[in-house]
Amino acid sequence: MTIDSIHNGYVIDHIPAGSAMALYTHLGLEKLGCPVAMIMNAQSKRMGKKDIIKIDGDLDLSLDVVGYLAPGATVNVIRDGTLLEKRTLDLPEQLTGVIRCRNPRCITSTERDLPAAFRLTDREKRVYRCVYCEAKYEK
């Protein structure tokens, strides 16, 4: 399998195996015109198996989405064929416009143009609570 090296774009590495599809959807990668490669179940010394996404194109990558769906993933930013930045992402403290509050009594269920916003209240247990109604996010 050959995947061309990236000139301008991102390599999202160390994605927990099986999470790449969800990341692909939430990042809206299907809407991009540029080449996107997904590698599933790649061998990893650290993780056993991992997923990798390579995006050969510029986009406003939401690090919150990556951090939330794939905590521990590394994002490599490639510019002009060289590695510009490498960041390991953890669960974000705040999450805006990524997940929806499922409490039917929450103001985000009716208010126009109000993105759902969550706050990380327990990092160990991965608990997010709605900023508005404080309901716990349940997948």
Added chain:
Amino acid sequence: MRHLINILDLTVPEIDALIRRADDIMARPEDYWDACAHKILATLFFEPSTRTRLSFESAMLSLGGQVLGFSEAASSSAAKGESVADTLAVVSGYADIIAMRHPKEGAPIVGASHSLVPVINAGDGGHYHPTQTLTDLLTIHHVKGSFNGLTIGLCGDLKFGRTVHSLIGAMSRYENIRFVLVSPEELKLPSFVKQEYIKDRGIEYIQSQDLESVLGDLDILYMTRVQRERFFSEEEYLRLRDSYILTPEKLKLARPDLAILHPLPRVNEISTEVDRDPRAVYFRQAHYGKFIRMALILMLLEEAAK
């Protein structure tokens, strides 16, 4: 801009200052007759309420101010589909301070972020009701003299009862508090309230489904109504409504210095015969609500003027 969304937006010293101010207003109301002259309070009630709205309006009128507003969503622009953000952006240009009730939880946070003037949360769904809690605190201060060392029983709807959540949050900041949580299984206190305000603070508590067995331990009994509007199913509401009814018979088990509070309105959870018992303080409690709201309006207007 200072708003009041959650009772915990106020520090303990600020609550003490509000209670001192309310006491002073009760003792010398004439000193405050013109304290808010030429100021306007807007009462935006997207959900009907008698007591809270009238209490706010009476508070502002007693301070020499004026009031405007609406008492249900149907008579407001919300019926035309206007957002909370837009309503507050507009109305805050017509008033100096806003008291807002909304059925959706978190609505006052949205309102406050679009308002030019202080916003007071007058109840948002099953979430918070900080001015009821201030009323409860003023009542406890008057009947018990202190907030420390009290065993507080909360009975009825502890799940959707926003006054319960706010009162637990406020009382958990005092010393040697003990909570007794009495509810049917379906209306138990939400786990996050229990975790944050009780467990994390190392406060002693017990949970029970049987009011009679714990009644004798209590300094305060905070009764609540099972609220029809919080249920999607009428059948479930009717099943849980009659879980706890306080009667003179049951009160024989209680201490002579118990104080019975209720945020009102009641339906049938306290028998009317209990009203004559000197331990029933819920009507006095409702009257205190006006004075603590006067103190709060003054505080927020003073801070906005700085």
